[in-house]
Amino acid sequence: MMLEARNLSVRFGGLAAVDDVSLAVPRGKIVALIGPNGAGKTTVFNLVSGFIRPDHGRVELEGRDITRISPHEACRLGMARTFQIVQPFGAQTVRENIAVGAHLHHGSRADALRAAEAVGERVGLAAHLDKLAANLTIAGRKRLELARALATQPKILLLDEVLAGLNPREIDEVLPVVRGIRDGGITVLMVEHVLRAVMNLSDEAWVLSNGRLIAHGTPREVTADPAVIEAYLGHGTAARMKAAYA
Protein backbone atom coordinates (compact mmCIF):
# COMPACT_ATOMS: atom_id res chain seq x y z
CA MET A 1 0.00 0.00 0.00
CA MET A 2 1.14 3.54 -0.71
CA LEU A 3 -0.88 5.10 2.08
CA GLU A 4 -2.84 3.59 4.92
CA ALA A 5 -4.93 5.21 7.62
CA ARG A 6 -5.99 3.06 10.55
CA ASN A 7 -8.78 3.95 12.96
CA LEU A 8 -8.22 7.68 12.60
CA SER A 9 -10.32 9.82 14.92
CA VAL A 10 -10.31 13.47 15.82
CA ARG A 11 -12.82 15.54 17.79
CA PHE A 12 -13.32 19.29 17.59
CA GLY A 13 -14.95 20.07 20.90
CA GLY A 14 -18.03 17.89 21.04
CA LEU A 15 -18.02 17.06 17.34
CA ALA A 16 -16.49 13.82 16.12
CA ALA A 17 -15.18 15.30 12.85
CA VAL A 18 -13.49 12.06 11.84
CA ASP A 19 -14.56 8.90 13.60
CA ASP A 20 -12.62 5.66 13.34
CA VAL A 21 -11.74 5.99 9.66
CA SER A 22 -9.55 3.33 8.09
CA LEU A 23 -8.70 3.50 4.44
CA ALA A 24 -6.00 2.33 2.10
CA VAL A 25 -4.62 3.79 -1.11
CA PRO A 26 -2.91 1.26 -3.37
CA ARG A 27 0.20 2.30 -5.28
CA GLY A 28 -0.33 3.69 -8.78
CA LYS A 29 -4.08 4.23 -8.52
CA ILE A 30 -6.41 7.20 -8.46
CA VAL A 31 -8.51 6.85 -5.33
CA ALA A 32 -11.40 9.19 -4.59
CA LEU A 33 -12.67 10.24 -1.20
CA ILE A 34 -16.22 11.49 -1.60
CA GLY A 35 -19.10 12.45 0.60
CA PRO A 36 -21.63 15.20 1.26
CA ASN A 37 -20.64 18.62 2.58
CA GLY A 38 -19.24 18.53 6.08
CA ALA A 39 -18.54 14.80 5.94
CA GLY A 40 -14.95 15.33 7.10
CA LYS A 41 -13.08 14.78 3.84
CA THR A 42 -10.76 17.74 4.17
CA THR A 43 -10.19 16.85 7.83
CA VAL A 44 -9.02 13.41 6.74
CA PHE A 45 -6.59 15.14 4.38
CA ASN A 46 -5.36 17.38 7.17
CA LEU A 47 -4.87 14.36 9.44
CA VAL A 48 -3.00 12.38 6.83
CA SER A 49 -0.74 15.25 5.72
CA GLY A 50 0.21 16.35 9.24
CA PHE A 51 -1.74 19.62 9.44
CA ILE A 52 -3.90 18.21 12.27
CA ARG A 53 -2.81 15.59 14.80
CA PRO A 54 -5.32 12.77 15.31
CA ASP A 55 -6.66 11.88 18.76
CA HIS A 56 -6.44 8.20 17.85
CA GLY A 57 -5.20 6.10 15.00
CA ARG A 58 -2.24 5.75 12.77
CA VAL A 59 -1.09 6.88 9.33
CA GLU A 60 1.44 4.92 7.31
CA LEU A 61 3.24 5.96 4.16
CA GLU A 62 4.71 2.92 2.42
CA GLY A 63 4.52 1.04 5.71
CA ARG A 64 6.31 3.77 7.65
CA ASP A 65 4.54 5.42 10.58
CA ILE A 66 4.01 9.11 9.84
CA THR A 67 1.21 9.77 12.31
CA ARG A 68 2.68 12.71 14.17
CA ILE A 69 5.05 14.27 11.69
CA SER A 70 4.71 17.88 10.58
CA PRO A 71 3.49 18.91 7.12
CA HIS A 72 6.93 19.76 5.73
CA GLU A 73 8.26 16.37 6.81
CA ALA A 74 5.33 14.63 5.14
CA CYS A 75 6.20 16.48 1.95
CA ARG A 76 9.86 15.49 2.23
CA LEU A 77 8.81 11.85 2.53
CA GLY A 78 6.95 12.13 -0.76
CA MET A 79 3.43 13.22 0.11
CA ALA A 80 2.29 16.46 -1.50
CA ARG A 81 -1.11 18.09 -1.15
CA THR A 82 -3.17 20.88 -2.62
CA PHE A 83 -5.65 23.08 -0.80
CA GLN A 84 -9.35 23.35 -1.53
CA ILE A 85 -9.14 27.11 -1.02
CA VAL A 86 -6.23 27.92 -3.32
CA GLN A 87 -3.35 29.62 -1.56
CA PRO A 88 -0.91 30.98 -4.12
CA PHE A 89 2.13 33.08 -3.22
CA GLY A 90 0.35 36.06 -4.74
CA ALA A 91 3.30 38.46 -4.90
CA GLN A 92 5.35 36.03 -6.99
CA THR A 93 5.12 34.86 -10.57
CA VAL A 94 3.70 31.50 -11.53
CA ARG A 95 7.20 30.26 -12.31
CA GLU A 96 8.49 31.38 -8.90
CA ASN A 97 5.49 29.78 -7.20
CA ILE A 98 6.20 26.41 -8.77
CA ALA A 99 9.92 26.79 -8.08
CA VAL A 100 9.22 26.82 -4.33
CA GLY A 101 8.03 23.23 -4.71
CA ALA A 102 10.88 22.36 -7.05
CA HIS A 103 13.43 23.63 -4.52
CA LEU A 104 12.68 20.60 -2.35
CA HIS A 105 14.95 18.59 -4.63
CA HIS A 106 16.85 21.35 -6.43
CA GLY A 107 19.32 23.36 -4.40
CA SER A 108 20.20 25.80 -7.15
CA ARG A 109 17.84 28.58 -8.19
CA ALA A 110 18.45 28.02 -11.89
CA ASP A 111 17.67 24.30 -11.65
CA ALA A 112 14.50 24.95 -9.66
CA LEU A 113 13.27 27.56 -12.16
CA ARG A 114 13.98 25.18 -15.04
CA ALA A 115 12.13 22.37 -13.29
CA ALA A 116 9.27 24.76 -12.55
CA GLU A 117 8.96 25.60 -16.22
CA ALA A 118 8.74 21.92 -17.16
CA VAL A 119 6.06 21.25 -14.54
CA GLY A 120 4.16 24.38 -15.59
CA GLU A 121 4.04 23.12 -19.15
CA ARG A 122 2.86 19.73 -17.97
CA VAL A 123 -0.24 21.17 -16.28
CA GLY A 124 -0.97 23.66 -19.07
CA LEU A 125 0.37 26.85 -17.50
CA ALA A 126 3.09 27.43 -20.12
CA ALA A 127 1.51 30.67 -21.33
CA HIS A 128 1.18 32.10 -17.81
CA LEU A 129 4.61 31.39 -16.32
CA ASP A 130 5.58 35.03 -15.98
CA LYS A 131 2.23 36.27 -14.68
CA LEU A 132 1.81 37.16 -11.03
CA ALA A 133 -0.02 34.32 -9.31
CA ALA A 134 -2.53 36.82 -7.91
CA ASN A 135 -3.60 37.65 -11.48
CA LEU A 136 -4.56 34.10 -12.46
CA THR A 137 -8.17 33.01 -12.92
CA ILE A 138 -9.61 30.42 -10.53
CA ALA A 139 -8.93 27.70 -13.07
CA GLY A 140 -5.36 28.93 -13.40
CA ARG A 141 -4.85 28.97 -9.64
CA LYS A 142 -6.15 25.42 -9.34
CA ARG A 143 -3.60 24.36 -11.92
CA LEU A 144 -0.93 26.27 -10.04
CA GLU A 145 -1.78 24.39 -6.82
CA LEU A 146 -1.38 21.19 -8.78
CA ALA A 147 1.88 22.31 -10.36
CA ARG A 148 3.50 23.39 -7.09
CA ALA A 149 2.65 20.08 -5.46
CA LEU A 150 3.89 18.14 -8.49
CA ALA A 151 7.15 20.06 -8.47
CA THR A 152 8.06 18.45 -5.13
CA GLN A 153 8.23 15.14 -7.05
CA PRO A 154 5.82 13.30 -4.76
CA LYS A 155 5.08 9.60 -4.62
CA ILE A 156 1.52 10.36 -3.63
CA LEU A 157 -0.49 13.47 -4.36
CA LEU A 158 -3.47 14.53 -2.26
CA LEU A 159 -5.83 16.69 -4.32
CA ASP A 160 -8.43 18.61 -2.34
CA GLU A 161 -11.21 19.51 -4.79
CA VAL A 162 -9.04 20.62 -7.68
CA LEU A 163 -12.13 20.72 -9.87
CA ALA A 164 -14.40 22.76 -7.60
CA GLY A 165 -15.31 26.10 -9.10
CA LEU A 166 -14.34 25.12 -12.63
CA ASN A 167 -16.80 25.14 -15.53
CA PRO A 168 -17.43 21.91 -17.49
CA ARG A 169 -14.94 22.81 -20.22
CA GLU A 170 -12.22 23.59 -17.69
CA ILE A 171 -12.98 20.31 -15.91
CA ASP A 172 -12.54 18.42 -19.16
CA GLU A 173 -9.16 20.07 -19.58
CA VAL A 174 -7.95 19.07 -16.13
CA LEU A 175 -9.13 15.44 -16.21
CA PRO A 176 -6.41 14.26 -18.61
CA VAL A 177 -3.82 16.14 -16.55
CA VAL A 178 -4.76 14.15 -13.44
CA ARG A 179 -4.80 10.92 -15.42
CA GLY A 180 -1.38 11.80 -16.81
CA ILE A 181 -0.07 12.26 -13.27
CA ARG A 182 -1.15 8.75 -12.37
CA ASP A 183 0.25 7.34 -15.59
CA GLY A 184 3.53 9.04 -14.70
CA GLY A 185 3.70 6.79 -11.63
CA ILE A 186 2.26 9.06 -8.94
CA THR A 187 -0.48 7.70 -6.72
CA VAL A 188 -3.42 10.09 -6.36
CA LEU A 189 -5.88 10.47 -3.51
CA MET A 190 -8.55 13.02 -4.36
CA VAL A 191 -11.36 14.64 -2.46
CA GLU A 192 -13.93 15.57 -5.04
CA HIS A 193 -17.42 16.94 -5.32
CA VAL A 194 -17.74 16.68 -9.08
CA LEU A 195 -19.12 13.15 -9.29
CA ARG A 196 -18.78 13.00 -13.05
CA ALA A 197 -15.05 13.46 -12.59
CA VAL A 198 -14.88 10.81 -9.89
CA MET A 199 -16.70 8.30 -12.08
CA ASN A 200 -14.47 9.18 -14.95
CA LEU A 201 -11.11 9.21 -13.22
CA SER A 202 -10.90 7.10 -10.14
CA ASP A 203 -10.08 3.44 -9.80
CA GLU A 204 -11.60 3.21 -6.32
CA ALA A 205 -13.74 5.37 -4.10
CA TRP A 206 -14.28 5.67 -0.36
CA VAL A 207 -17.41 7.39 0.89
CA LEU A 208 -17.44 9.45 4.05
CA SER A 209 -20.54 10.70 5.85
CA ASN A 210 -20.68 12.47 9.20
CA GLY A 211 -17.08 11.56 9.86
CA ARG A 212 -17.52 7.82 9.25
CA LEU A 213 -16.76 5.65 6.26
CA ILE A 214 -19.97 4.23 4.82
CA ALA A 215 -18.86 2.60 1.59
CA HIS A 216 -15.88 1.47 -0.44
CA GLY A 217 -15.64 0.05 -3.96
CA THR A 218 -15.40 1.02 -7.59
CA PRO A 219 -17.09 4.34 -8.37
CA ARG A 220 -19.95 2.47 -10.01
CA GLU A 221 -20.49 0.29 -6.96
CA VAL A 222 -20.49 3.08 -4.42
CA THR A 223 -22.82 5.36 -6.36
CA ALA A 224 -25.35 2.52 -6.54
CA ASP A 225 -25.05 1.83 -2.81
CA PRO A 226 -28.29 2.76 -0.98
CA ALA A 227 -26.34 4.00 2.06
CA VAL A 228 -24.43 6.42 -0.18
CA ILE A 229 -27.55 7.69 -1.91
CA GLU A 230 -29.18 8.32 1.45
CA ALA A 231 -26.14 10.11 2.77
CA TYR A 232 -26.29 12.51 -0.16
CA LEU A 233 -30.04 12.86 -0.59
CA GLY A 234 -31.57 12.08 2.79
CA HIS A 235 -33.09 9.19 4.68
CA GLY A 236 -35.44 7.00 2.69
CA THR A 237 -34.41 8.37 -0.68
CA ALA A 238 -32.93 5.09 -1.90
CA ALA A 239 -36.22 3.29 -1.39
CA ARG A 240 -38.22 6.08 -3.03
CA MET A 241 -35.86 6.18 -6.02
CA LYS A 242 -36.11 2.45 -6.41
CA ALA A 243 -39.89 2.68 -6.34
CA ALA A 244 -39.95 5.57 -8.78
CA TYR A 245 -37.63 3.93 -11.32
CA ALA A 246 -39.06 0.44 -10.91
Add this chain to the structure above:
Amino acid sequence: MRQLAAIAVFAVAAAVLPLFITSGVVLNTAIMILYTALLGLAWNILAGFGGQFSFGHAVFFGTGAYAAAVLQAKLGWNAWATLPAALLLGAAVGAFIGALSFRYGLRGSYFALVTLAFAEVFRILANNVTFTGAGVGIMVKLKSGAENFQFATKTGYLYVILVFVVAGLVLCWWLKNSRYGAWLQAVRDNEESAAALGVNVFRVKLGAIALSGALMAAGGVFYAQYFQYIDPGLAYGPGVSIEALLGPIVGGLGTLWGPVLGAVLLQLLGEGTRGLFANAPGVSLMLYGALLVLMVTFMPSGVLGVLRRRA
Protein backbone atom coordinates in the same frame (compact mmCIF):
# COMPACT_ATOMS: atom_id res chain seq x y z
CA MET B 1 23.78 39.03 -12.37
CA ARG B 2 22.51 42.41 -13.55
CA GLN B 3 21.70 43.24 -9.95
CA LEU B 4 25.19 42.26 -8.80
CA ALA B 5 26.61 44.59 -11.44
CA ALA B 6 24.32 47.33 -10.15
CA ILE B 7 25.62 46.75 -6.62
CA ALA B 8 29.20 47.03 -7.94
CA VAL B 9 28.38 50.29 -9.75
CA PHE B 10 26.78 51.64 -6.59
CA ALA B 11 29.82 50.66 -4.52
CA VAL B 12 32.27 52.30 -6.90
CA ALA B 13 30.16 55.45 -7.19
CA ALA B 14 30.00 55.83 -3.41
CA ALA B 15 33.69 54.98 -3.04
CA VAL B 16 34.90 57.73 -5.39
CA LEU B 17 32.67 60.31 -3.68
CA PRO B 18 35.40 61.52 -1.28
CA LEU B 19 37.68 62.22 -4.26
CA PHE B 20 35.34 64.98 -5.36
CA ILE B 21 33.79 66.11 -2.10
CA THR B 22 35.78 67.29 0.85
CA SER B 23 32.96 69.02 2.70
CA GLY B 24 32.52 67.32 6.06
CA VAL B 25 28.81 68.15 6.08
CA VAL B 26 28.17 66.46 2.73
CA LEU B 27 30.26 63.44 3.67
CA ASN B 28 28.40 63.22 6.96
CA THR B 29 25.10 63.21 5.06
CA ALA B 30 26.42 60.46 2.80
CA ILE B 31 27.49 58.45 5.85
CA MET B 32 24.09 58.90 7.51
CA ILE B 33 22.35 57.83 4.30
CA LEU B 34 24.43 54.66 4.16
CA TYR B 35 23.93 54.06 7.87
CA THR B 36 20.13 54.41 7.53
CA ALA B 37 20.27 52.16 4.48
CA LEU B 38 22.06 49.50 6.52
CA LEU B 39 19.38 49.54 9.22
CA GLY B 40 16.72 49.39 6.51
CA LEU B 41 18.41 46.47 4.76
CA ALA B 42 18.53 44.60 8.06
CA TRP B 43 14.87 45.23 8.85
CA ASN B 44 13.85 44.42 5.28
CA ILE B 45 15.30 40.89 5.53
CA LEU B 46 12.82 39.95 8.24
CA ALA B 47 9.85 42.11 7.22
CA GLY B 48 10.21 42.55 3.47
CA PHE B 49 11.43 39.07 2.62
CA GLY B 50 9.99 37.18 5.59
CA GLY B 51 6.75 39.06 6.24
CA GLN B 52 7.45 39.38 9.99
CA PHE B 53 7.04 43.03 10.93
CA SER B 54 9.22 44.05 13.83
CA PHE B 55 8.70 47.26 15.81
CA GLY B 56 11.68 46.56 18.00
CA HIS B 57 14.73 46.22 15.82
CA ALA B 58 16.52 48.48 18.31
CA VAL B 59 16.97 45.32 20.38
CA PHE B 60 19.53 44.05 17.83
CA PHE B 61 21.02 47.47 17.16
CA GLY B 62 21.53 48.15 20.85
CA THR B 63 23.01 44.71 21.42
CA GLY B 64 25.58 45.38 18.69
CA ALA B 65 26.35 48.86 19.98
CA TYR B 66 26.74 47.71 23.57
CA ALA B 67 28.81 44.69 22.52
CA ALA B 68 31.26 47.03 20.77
CA ALA B 69 31.37 49.58 23.58
CA VAL B 70 31.45 47.23 26.57
CA LEU B 71 33.99 44.81 25.12
CA GLN B 72 36.31 47.74 24.39
CA ALA B 73 35.78 49.81 27.50
CA LYS B 74 35.53 47.04 30.09
CA LEU B 75 37.48 44.17 28.56
CA GLY B 76 39.98 46.08 26.45
CA TRP B 77 39.13 44.37 23.18
CA ASN B 78 40.23 45.80 19.86
CA ALA B 79 37.31 47.54 18.15
CA TRP B 80 37.48 45.36 15.04
CA ALA B 81 37.45 42.21 17.19
CA THR B 82 34.15 43.32 18.70
CA LEU B 83 32.49 43.26 15.28
CA PRO B 84 32.18 39.47 14.85
CA ALA B 85 31.18 39.18 18.52
CA ALA B 86 28.48 41.82 18.00
CA LEU B 87 27.20 40.07 14.85
CA LEU B 88 26.98 36.78 16.72
CA LEU B 89 25.21 38.39 19.67
CA GLY B 90 22.75 40.13 17.34
CA ALA B 91 22.01 36.82 15.64
CA ALA B 92 21.69 35.06 19.00
CA VAL B 93 19.24 37.63 20.39
CA GLY B 94 17.31 37.31 17.12
CA ALA B 95 17.22 33.53 17.36
CA PHE B 96 16.10 33.76 20.98
CA ILE B 97 13.22 36.15 20.28
CA GLY B 98 12.35 34.21 17.13
CA ALA B 99 12.36 30.85 18.90
CA LEU B 100 9.98 32.17 21.56
CA SER B 101 7.56 33.99 19.28
CA PHE B 102 7.56 31.72 16.21
CA ARG B 103 7.27 28.56 18.31
CA TYR B 104 3.97 29.86 19.60
CA GLY B 105 2.83 31.05 16.19
CA LEU B 106 2.87 34.79 16.89
CA ARG B 107 2.11 36.72 13.72
CA GLY B 108 1.32 40.22 12.54
CA SER B 109 0.74 42.83 15.18
CA TYR B 110 1.33 40.33 18.00
CA PHE B 111 4.84 39.67 16.77
CA ALA B 112 5.41 43.41 16.32
CA LEU B 113 4.35 44.05 19.92
CA VAL B 114 6.59 41.30 21.27
CA THR B 115 9.64 42.75 19.50
CA LEU B 116 8.76 46.21 20.81
CA ALA B 117 8.49 44.76 24.32
CA PHE B 118 11.87 43.03 24.03
CA ALA B 119 13.54 46.25 22.94
CA GLU B 120 12.03 48.05 25.92
CA VAL B 121 13.08 45.29 28.32
CA PHE B 122 16.64 45.50 27.01
CA ARG B 123 16.57 49.29 27.34
CA ILE B 124 15.45 49.05 30.96
CA LEU B 125 18.07 46.39 31.66
CA ALA B 126 20.82 48.51 30.11
CA ASN B 127 19.59 51.38 32.24
CA ASN B 128 19.98 49.38 35.44
CA VAL B 129 23.06 47.18 35.22
CA THR B 130 26.47 48.60 35.95
CA PHE B 131 28.56 46.93 33.27
CA THR B 132 26.63 48.80 30.57
CA GLY B 133 27.29 52.05 32.40
CA ALA B 134 23.59 52.21 33.38
CA GLY B 135 21.81 55.46 32.62
CA VAL B 136 25.04 57.41 32.23
CA GLY B 137 25.89 55.49 29.10
CA ILE B 138 29.27 54.40 27.96
CA MET B 139 32.07 56.11 26.06
CA VAL B 140 34.26 54.49 23.45
CA LYS B 141 37.78 55.64 24.28
CA LEU B 142 39.50 57.83 21.76
CA LYS B 143 42.15 55.68 20.08
CA SER B 144 42.88 57.10 16.67
CA GLY B 145 43.91 54.87 13.84
CA ALA B 146 42.28 52.63 11.27
CA GLU B 147 43.46 49.59 13.27
CA ASN B 148 41.20 50.82 16.09
CA PHE B 149 38.17 51.46 13.84
CA GLN B 150 38.57 55.21 14.43
CA PHE B 151 39.40 57.59 11.64
CA ALA B 152 40.74 61.11 11.53
CA THR B 153 38.50 62.02 8.58
CA LYS B 154 34.95 61.14 7.58
CA THR B 155 36.28 59.25 4.57
CA GLY B 156 37.37 56.28 6.66
CA TYR B 157 33.92 55.94 8.23
CA LEU B 158 32.31 56.30 4.81
CA TYR B 159 34.31 53.33 3.51
CA VAL B 160 33.45 51.17 6.53
CA ILE B 161 29.72 51.83 6.37
CA LEU B 162 29.86 51.38 2.58
CA VAL B 163 31.37 47.93 3.04
CA PHE B 164 28.59 47.07 5.52
CA VAL B 165 25.90 48.29 3.11
CA VAL B 166 27.40 46.42 0.16
CA ALA B 167 27.55 43.27 2.28
CA GLY B 168 23.89 43.80 3.17
CA LEU B 169 22.97 44.31 -0.48
CA VAL B 170 24.81 41.16 -1.54
CA LEU B 171 23.05 39.25 1.24
CA CYS B 172 19.66 40.50 -0.04
CA TRP B 173 20.65 39.69 -3.62
CA TRP B 174 21.40 36.19 -2.43
CA LEU B 175 17.94 36.05 -0.82
CA LYS B 176 16.45 36.93 -4.20
CA ASN B 177 18.43 34.20 -5.95
CA SER B 178 18.68 31.25 -3.63
CA ARG B 179 16.66 28.38 -2.31
CA TYR B 180 16.62 29.80 1.19
CA GLY B 181 15.35 33.14 -0.11
CA ALA B 182 12.64 31.43 -2.15
CA TRP B 183 11.53 29.55 0.95
CA LEU B 184 11.55 32.72 3.03
CA GLN B 185 9.40 34.61 0.53
CA ALA B 186 7.05 31.63 0.29
CA VAL B 187 6.65 31.72 4.07
CA ARG B 188 5.91 35.45 3.84
CA ASP B 189 3.18 34.92 1.26
CA ASN B 190 1.53 31.85 2.78
CA GLU B 191 2.83 29.74 5.64
CA GLU B 192 0.47 26.81 5.11
CA SER B 193 1.28 26.47 1.43
CA ALA B 194 4.97 26.72 2.17
CA ALA B 195 4.74 23.95 4.79
CA ALA B 196 2.81 21.78 2.34
CA LEU B 197 5.67 22.19 -0.14
CA GLY B 198 8.23 20.88 2.31
CA VAL B 199 9.39 24.18 3.80
CA ASN B 200 10.32 24.05 7.49
CA VAL B 201 8.51 27.30 8.31
CA PHE B 202 9.86 27.64 11.84
CA ARG B 203 13.47 27.16 10.86
CA VAL B 204 13.23 29.50 7.87
CA LYS B 205 11.78 32.29 10.02
CA LEU B 206 14.40 31.67 12.69
CA GLY B 207 17.16 32.05 10.09
CA ALA B 208 15.67 35.31 8.86
CA ILE B 209 15.46 36.93 12.28
CA ALA B 210 19.03 35.82 13.07
CA LEU B 211 20.39 37.26 9.79
CA SER B 212 18.40 40.43 10.29
CA GLY B 213 19.62 40.73 13.88
CA ALA B 214 23.25 40.26 12.88
CA LEU B 215 23.11 42.95 10.18
CA MET B 216 21.30 45.31 12.54
CA ALA B 217 24.00 44.70 15.15
CA ALA B 218 26.60 45.78 12.58
CA GLY B 219 24.72 49.08 12.43
CA GLY B 220 25.02 49.31 16.21
CA VAL B 221 28.77 48.72 16.11
CA PHE B 222 29.15 51.43 13.49
CA TYR B 223 27.09 53.85 15.56
CA ALA B 224 29.20 53.23 18.65
CA GLN B 225 32.42 53.82 16.71
CA TYR B 226 31.18 56.86 14.81
CA PHE B 227 29.64 58.75 17.73
CA GLN B 228 31.83 57.13 20.39
CA TYR B 229 29.07 57.32 22.94
CA ILE B 230 25.91 55.33 23.58
CA ASP B 231 23.30 55.24 26.29
CA PRO B 232 20.23 53.03 26.78
CA GLY B 233 17.91 55.44 24.99
CA LEU B 234 20.17 55.85 21.96
CA ALA B 235 20.87 52.13 21.67
CA TYR B 236 17.57 50.48 22.58
CA GLY B 237 15.10 53.38 22.19
CA PRO B 238 12.15 53.14 19.78
CA GLY B 239 13.71 55.82 17.56
CA VAL B 240 16.14 53.30 16.10
CA SER B 241 13.36 50.78 15.45
CA ILE B 242 11.42 53.41 13.53
CA GLU B 243 14.49 54.53 11.59
CA ALA B 244 14.99 50.92 10.52
CA LEU B 245 11.46 50.37 9.22
CA LEU B 246 10.78 53.75 7.63
CA GLY B 247 13.33 53.47 4.83
CA PRO B 248 12.18 50.13 3.39
CA ILE B 249 8.51 51.11 3.67
CA VAL B 250 9.13 54.35 1.79
CA GLY B 251 11.52 52.80 -0.71
CA GLY B 252 9.84 49.48 -1.35
CA LEU B 253 9.31 46.48 0.93
CA GLY B 254 10.98 43.25 -0.02
CA THR B 255 12.97 44.84 -2.83
CA LEU B 256 16.76 44.97 -3.12
CA TRP B 257 17.08 48.73 -3.54
CA GLY B 258 14.06 49.91 -1.56
CA PRO B 259 15.93 50.43 1.73
CA VAL B 260 18.70 52.38 -0.02
CA LEU B 261 16.29 54.56 -1.95
CA GLY B 262 14.22 55.11 1.18
CA ALA B 263 17.32 56.10 3.14
CA VAL B 264 18.28 58.68 0.50
CA LEU B 265 14.79 60.19 0.44
CA LEU B 266 14.40 60.24 4.23
CA GLN B 267 17.83 61.74 4.93
CA LEU B 268 17.32 64.45 2.33
CA LEU B 269 13.86 65.15 3.76
CA GLY B 270 15.36 65.22 7.24
CA GLU B 271 18.09 67.66 6.21
CA GLY B 272 15.53 69.84 4.46
CA THR B 273 13.14 70.01 7.38
CA ARG B 274 15.91 70.55 9.90
CA GLY B 275 17.00 73.54 7.84
CA LEU B 276 13.45 74.85 7.42
CA PHE B 277 12.38 74.38 11.04
CA ALA B 278 15.72 74.98 12.72
CA ASN B 279 14.12 76.54 15.79
CA ALA B 280 11.33 73.99 16.12
CA PRO B 281 12.98 70.68 16.95
CA GLY B 282 10.66 67.72 16.62
CA VAL B 283 8.88 69.01 13.52
CA SER B 284 10.96 66.65 11.38
CA LEU B 285 9.74 63.73 13.52
CA MET B 286 6.13 64.80 13.00
CA LEU B 287 6.81 64.96 9.28
CA TYR B 288 8.26 61.45 9.40
CA GLY B 289 5.12 60.23 11.12
CA ALA B 290 2.84 61.92 8.61
CA LEU B 291 4.93 60.54 5.75
CA LEU B 292 4.66 57.01 7.15
CA VAL B 293 0.86 57.27 7.34
CA LEU B 294 0.67 58.66 3.79
CA MET B 295 3.01 56.00 2.42
CA VAL B 296 1.15 53.10 4.01
CA THR B 297 -2.19 54.50 2.85
CA PHE B 298 -1.39 55.54 -0.70
CA MET B 299 1.83 53.77 -1.69
CA PRO B 300 1.98 50.50 0.23
CA SER B 301 4.46 49.08 -2.26
CA GLY B 302 6.80 52.06 -1.82
CA VAL B 303 8.42 54.34 -4.35
CA LEU B 304 10.07 51.44 -6.18
CA GLY B 305 6.76 49.61 -6.39
CA VAL B 306 5.10 52.61 -8.01
CA LEU B 307 8.00 53.14 -10.41
CA ARG B 308 7.90 49.50 -11.40
CA ARG B 309 4.17 49.65 -12.13
CA ARG B 310 4.71 52.70 -14.34
CA ALA B 311 7.49 50.98 -16.23
